[in-house]
Amino acid sequence: MTSIPSSTYRLQIRAGFTLDDAAALVDYLADLGVGALYLSPLLSSTDGSDHGYDVTDPTTLDVPRGGEEGWSRLVEAARAAGLGLVLDIVPNHLGVAAPAENPAWWSVLAEGEASPYASWFDIEWANAPLRIPVLGDEVGPDELEVVAVDGGHEVRYHEHRYPVAAGTYTEGDSVEDVLARQHYRLVGWRTAATELNYRRFFAVADLAGLRVEDEDVFEATHARVRQMVADGQLTGIRVDHPDGLVDPAQYFERLRALAPDAWLVAEKILEPGEELPAWPVEGTSGYDAMTEVNQVFVHPGQEEAFTTLYADLTGDRRTMHEAVLEGKRHVVDTLFGSELSRLARLVPDLPADDVRAALGELAVRFDVYRSYLPDGVERLDAAIEAAGGDPAVAATLATLSPRLHEPSDELARRFQQLSGAVMAKGTEDTAYYRQARFVALNEVGGNPDSFGLSPAEFHAAQQHRQERLPHSMTSLSTHDTKRGEDVRARLAVLSEVPQTWERFARHFLEHSGLPREQLADRAFGYFLAQTLVGAGPVERERLHAYAEKAMREASASTSWDAPDETFERAVHTAVDRALDEPALADDLARLLSVVEQPGWSNALGQKLVQLTMPGVPDVYQGTELWEDSLVDPDNRRPVDFGARRALLAEDRPPVVDGSGAAKLRVVRDTLRLRRERPGLFGSYTPLTAEGPAADHLLAFDRGGATTCVTRLPLTLAEAGGWRGTTLEVGEVVDVLSGREHSGTVAADDLFHTLPVALLVHR
Numbered sequence: 001m002t003s004i005p006s007s008t009y010r011l012q013i014r015a016g017f018t019l020d021d022a023a024a025l026v027d028y029l030a031d032l033g034v035g036a037l038y039l040s041p042l043l044s045s046t047d048g049s050d051h052g053y054d055v056t057d058p059t060t061l062d063v064p065r066g067g068e069e070g071w072s073r074l075v076e077a078a079r080a081a082g083l084g085l086v087l088d089i090v091p092n093h094l095g096v097a098a099p100a101e102n103p104a105w106w107s108v109l110a111e112g113e114a115s116p117y118a119s120w121f122d123i124e125w126a127n128a129p130l131r132i133p134v135l136g137d138e139v140g141p142d143e144l145e146v147v148a149v150d151g152g153h154e155v156r157y158h159e160h161r162y163p164v165a166a167g168t169y170t171e172g173d174s175v176e177d178v179l180a181r182q183h184y185r186l187v188g189w190r191t192a193a194t195e196l197n198y199r200r201f202f203a204v205a206d207l208a209g210l211r212v213e214d215e216d217v218f219e220a221t222h223a224r225v226r227q228m229v230a231d232g233q234l235t236g237i238r239v240d241h242p243d244g245l246v247d248p249a250q251y252f253e254r255l256r257a258l259a260p261d262a263w264l265v266a267e268k269i270l271e272p273g274e275e276l277p278a279w280p281v282e283g284t285s286g287y288d289a290m291t292e293v294n295q296v297f298v299h300p301g302q303e304e305a306f307t308t309l310y311a312d313l314t315g316d317r318r319t320m321h322e323a324v325l326e327g328k329r330h331v332v333d334t335l336f337g338s339e340l341s342r343l344a345r346l347v348p349d350l351p352a353d354d355v356r357a358a359l360g361e362l363a364v365r366f367d368v369y370r371s372y373l374p375d376g377v378e379r380l381d382a383a384i385e386a387a388g389g390d391p392a393v394a395a396t397l398a399t400l401s402p403r404l405h406e407p408s409d410e411l412a413r414r415f416q417q418l419s420g421a422v423m424a425k426g427t428e429d430t431a432y433y434r435q436a437r438f439v440a441l442n443e444v445g446g447n448p449d450s451f452g453l454s455p456a457e458f459h460a461a462q463q464h465r466q467e468r469l470p471h472s473m474t475s476l477s478t479h480d481t482k483r484g485e486d487v488r489a490r491l492a493v494l495s496e497v498p499q500t501w502e503r504f505a506r507h508f509l510e511h512s513g514l515p516r517e518q519l520a521d522r523a524f525g526y527f528l529a530q531t532l533v534g535a536g537p538v539e540r541e542r543l544h545a546y547a548e549k550a551m552r553e554a555s556a557s558t559s560w561d562a563p564d565e566t567f568e569r570a571v572h573t574a575v576d577r578a579l580d581e582p583a584l585a586d587d588l589a590r591l592l593s594v595v596e597q598p599g600w601s602n603a604l605g606q607k608l609v610q611l612t613m614p615g616v617p618d619v620y621q622g623t624e625l626w627e628d629s630l631v632d633p634d635n636r637r638p639v640d641f642g643a644r645r646a647l648l649a650e651d652r653p654p655v656v657d658g659s660g661a662a663k664l665r666v667v668r669d670t671l672r673l674r675r676e677r678p679g680l681f682g683s684y685t686p687l688t689a690e691g692p693a694a695d696h697l698l699a700f701d702r703g704g705a706t707t708c709v710t711r712l713p714l715t716l717a718e719a720g721g722w723r724g725t726t727l728e729v730g731e732v733v734d735v736l737s738g739r740e741h742s743g744t745v746a747a748d749d750l751f752h753t754l755p756v757a758l759l760v761h762r
Contacts, residue, residue, distance in 0.1 A: 002282065003235050004263050004471050005084045006035035006675040007611070008618045012479060012636050013040050014050050019066030023077040028645045033671025036084030036235050038618060040479065042071065043224060046095040046206075050636060051479065052088075053240065054095025054207060056102040058221040075233050084235025086263065089225055091218075091251065092244035094121075097206035100161050105208065110163035112183030120217050122199035122209035124342055130184040133192035133205050134160055144175045144186075155179060157186065190561070196338035201244060202421045203335040213246040218254055229259045236263030238285055238473075243268065243369050243420035246413050249279055256280040263616070265473045269424075269445040271368045276469065277375055283472020286618060287445025290475050292453065292461045293610050294443065296698060297492045297602050299712055300452030305498040307451075310437040313502075313509055314522040320448040323435035325364060328426030330555060332360040335425060339418050346411045350399065358396035359415060361387040362404075369420040373407035380404060432482060433554035436527035440491035440534070443482055452495065455698050455711075459686035462700065466614040466684040476610045477620035477627060479636060484629035485620075487534040489606055490599035494533065496714040497594065504591045505529050511584055512574035515567065521557050524550075525574065531630070532578050533591055538628050543575050546630040598713040600626075600656050601755040604666055605709035608756045609698070611670040612707040614684055624667040625660030654736060654754050662754060669735050670758060673705060680704035680760060689747065691725030697747055699727055706732065710755040722747035732759040 009029050011022050022037065029037065041052035044062045052062065061067050066074070078085055096105045104117035109132075112118070113125050123130060134157060136143075146169060147156050153164035155175065168181040179186060187195060192205040199209030212218045219226075228234050237259060242248040248266075255264065264281040270288045311317045318326070332340070337356075344355040365386040371379050384401060388394035403409045432442035441448040453461075465472070476485035483491075494501045508529040515521045528547060535543065551558050551571055558564040578584050603626065611617045620627075622639035625647075629635035647664055654665040674681060680703055687699035687706065696716045699708040706729065710716065725747040733740050737753035740762065750757050 002261055002263055002471075003084065004282070005086065005235055005616055006678055007033070007616060007671050008036045008038035008086055008236075008473070009034040010038045010478070010618055010620045011040065012050075012621060013042060013052065013065045014636075015048075015064040016050075016638065018064075019070030019074045022066075023070070023074040025641055026074075026077045026081045026083060028641065028648065030081040030083055031648060032624065032668050033673075033675050034083060034619070035616075035671070035675050036086050037074075037078060038086040038236075038238065039088060041088050041090050041240070042066075043090075044101075046097055047101060049095070050633065053090050054097065055090050055093075056095045056098070057104075058094070059224050061224070085233060086236035086238060087225070087228070087234055088238045088240060089222075090240045091210065091212050091221065092241045093201040093207040093209050095206060096208045098161075099163070106163055109182070109184050110165050112165075119214055120210060120220070122211050124197040124345075127197045127342075127345065129182065131187045131191065131195055131197055132162070132184050133187050133189045133196065135186055135188045137188065137190070144179075146173070146175050146178050153178075155182075155186070162186070192338065193335050194337040194341070197342070199339075199417070201241070202425055203331070209244065211246075212251055215254070218251070222255075222258060226258050229262065234259065234262055236265065238265050238267065239281075240267050242266050244417055246417065249277065249372060252279040252281055263471065269369060272447045272450070274368050276472075277372050283469040283615065285478070286473040286475030286615070287443075287478075289465070289472070289610065289613065289615055290443065290481075291446050292458060293474075293476060293606050293613070294440065294446070294488055294492070295450060295453040296455065296458040296609070297489065297606055297711055298438075298440065298452035299492075299495040299715065300454060302495050302498050303451035306438050306495065309498060309502050309505070310526065313505060314436070314526050316435065316437075316523045318435055320431065320435050320437070320442075323431040324427050327431030327434060328364040328422050329360075330430055331425040332364055332422055334555075336360070336363075336418065336422060339414075339421070343411060343414055343418070346414070347400065347403075350396065354392065354396045355400070358387070358393045358400065359418070361390070361393050362397060362415070363419045363422040364426070366419045366423060369423045370416045371419075373405070373412055373416065377405060428482070429553050430555060433527065433550050434523060434556055436523050436530065438491070438495065439483075439527055439530045440488045440495075443488070444478075444480055455686075455695060458698065459684075459700065462613055462684050463686075470614050472615045473618050474610050474613055474615035475618045475620070476606060477623050477629070477635065478618075479620075479632060481635065482631050483531075483534060484627040484635060485606065485623060486599070486603040486627040487536075487630070489602035490536060490595050491530060491534040492602050493595045493598045493714055494530070496598070496712055500591065500594055501533075504533070504587050507587050508532075508574075508578060508584060511581070512577055514570050514574050521567070524554060524557065524571070527554075528571065528574060529578075532575075532588055533595060535628055535630060536592055536596075540575070540579060542630065542634055543579075544572055546634060547571050547575055549631060594714075597656070598717075600662070601710055601713040603627075604656070604663060604754060604756045605698070605711060607663060608666050608670060608707055608709055608758060611667065611674070612681065612702055612705060612758065613700075614702075617671075617674070619667060619671070624664050626658075626663060656754065666736060666754075666756060666758075673735055673758065673760070677704070677760075687727065689725050689727045691747070692723045693719065693721070693725040693747065696722075697725060697727060704760060706757075706759040708750055708757040708759065710751060713755060722751075729759055731762045733762050734759055 043055045044057040044060045045052045046054040099106050107115040107117045153169045155162040201207035267285045340356040344352040347355045365383040403411045509525050514525040552560045557567045652661045654662045656662045683703040685701040689697040726744050734757045
């Protein structure tokens with residue numbers, strides 16, 4: 001029987017926060033009410049990695065993160081506290097930035113197709129030698145050298161090391177001659193987008209794709225995880241990026257056989273209306289739930305005002321759907337030429353340029369990440385039809401269609417892998433930084449073309465979730481989210497005050513100093529203005545780091561590959577002006593004062609909803625207090641657990657203030673209730689308030705535990721408050737405040753202490 005944790009708490013394990021640090025935190029997390037520790041990848045990864053997704057040796061645990069000894073101590077501590085352990089694993093790729101740290105990759109470089117690890121990697125051996133995109137635009141005569149080491153030789157390029165195959169070096173040979181004899185070629189870094197012959201993770205050449213569809217490769221790369229399962233150490237497994245695999249269904253069947261009793265969740269991003277494939281897993285890692293929670297705190301009635309304002313101030317009249325198509329087309333043209341060329345080589349009877357153009361446009365037109373043939377064939381058909389506006393593309397796709405529909409055809413298999421990469425890079429990493437109508441909605445797995453959910457729509461989504469995926473993970477923040485949960489909660493307040501927001505946005509755009517000649521510049525200025533409000537009064541350095549990443553990800557006025565120094569200086573100047581120039585800083589401070597308290601209300605409301613809605617709630621590290629993180633690496637900053645431990649021990653009355661103690665109380669009491677009385681969370685029944693402010697009270701019964709939260713608090717206050725609005729609750733006690741209620745309770749009484757309540761029957 002699958003072991004379902006009552007909740008999880010995500011910890012980012014790294015050299016600066018090791019497994020022993022996690023073990024020392026177990027008592028705090030147990031007191032917080034956590035059911036299981038959810039750990040970032042632990043297998044050996046690239047030296048200095050701060051995230052662990054660049055695994056270099058899947059057979060060992062990472063020593064800087066604590067190694068085998070640290071793992072044993074954490075397992076012992078978790079068992080003693082009654083906590084489970086959930087591990088994040090990375091089956092899609094291995095890190096190859098430092099070949100000497102990856103024994104399998106080093107062997108492949110040294111021995112080529114004869115290497116015992118050649119079958120591990122998704123390499124196009126028919127198009128050998130293997131190309132490694134590492135060289136700078138200009139390589140000086142002394143930058144490449146052959147060095148004798150341990151009875152053999154290596155090629156060195158700055159800090160990079162590569163093996164020299166036995167018998168391929170003679171004293172006096174030039175480095176060029178030696179390299180010409182190897183199973184690999186060192187090529188310019190820019191050629192990664194056009195000339196690679198191995199599959200990457202998205203467009204990251206330092207992450208080489210694995211062939212886990214080969215059962216031997218699966219067994220070899222999962223041996224350490226299998227041992228953890230056999231030793232009874234894992235409650236659950238979270239699988240990173242299954243859409244990159246040739247056959248995700250086959251993969252999950254094998255993983256389920258390896259871990260028959262584990263709680264399995266897939267990092268699968270579902271587009272609106274898309275269902276999780278029938279994999280043997282409990283659900284997703286929670287982005288779909290995040291979208292539902294975010295949207296119900298946004299004012300649907302202000303969509304037209306925000307759309308008009310954005311268009312007026314920036315000139316950008318694109319819908320997000322249109323921006324996504326542009327973003328996907330951009331990444332097809334600039335990032336994925338290598339993948340398209342590999343697909344074209346599978347169709348030798350058609351002109352390669354025609355195949356690349358047709359399949360590139362087909363990837364652009366896919367409205368989900370990928371199909372899972374034969375599942376999802378209707379998505380493929382719709383994309384083929386949508387891509388057929390160009391007669392030449394339509395003709396090529398008509399020829400390729402039979403092969404694209406055949407699940408066993410390599411063309412179909414590889415195209416499915418490509419479409420997901422194009423969707424991710426073109427949408428979340430490009431369009432969401434370009435189109436800025438309302439960035440609170442521009443989140444991983446989000447639906448920015450939808451502006452808010454009504455309570456009825458939210459309830460319908462939760463009833464569906466309860467029926468279909470009752471044990472799926474729910475999340476509000478992850479290591480991949482574009483902004484922290486309470487940043488989105490603060491931004492949601494803006495949807496209630498479009499005129500107030502307009503005054504600041506207009507002032508900022510007029511006086512920030514940003515160039516206004518191009519659409520992209522104006523749109524990014526609007527994006528930046530929202531970021532200043534959402535993040536609040538955070539450190540200047542964090543804002544500058546975020547602005548640099550955001551504008552380069554947008555790839556509109558500047559980019560990672562070709563930074564525009566003039567534009568980037570202007571953006572950094574705009575950040576400083578917003579903080580330093582009295583008129584702008586005063587305007588920002590006034591808007592922040594408007595946002596602060598309703599932002600706290602939203603943060604508490606969305607947290608309680610996420611913790612009690614159908615599914616297994618995850619708390620990302622540190623988010624039991626107010627969360628102002630921006631995109632990674634900002635959201636992997638060290639967490640002050642000492643302050644959280646002290647605040648938990650104080651057991652303060654639940655007062656909503658800047659300390660975050662109220663949020664800690666909501667998290668603690670809810671997690672404890674879920675852990676101690678799981679039977680209260682087995683169903684889902686919407687509850688409806690009565691009175692003039694009924695739509696501001698979102699409530700549902702989970703089978704004994706009733707969640708009540710305030711939504712759109714600023715609009716509520718401006719309308720005169722609850723004005724006699726009531727909710728039928730029975731004989732209950734609010735576990736958050738200790739207040740007792742009977743029968744029909746007035747909303748003013750229900751929310752006397754906090755803008756949220758969690759009720760259980762007395």
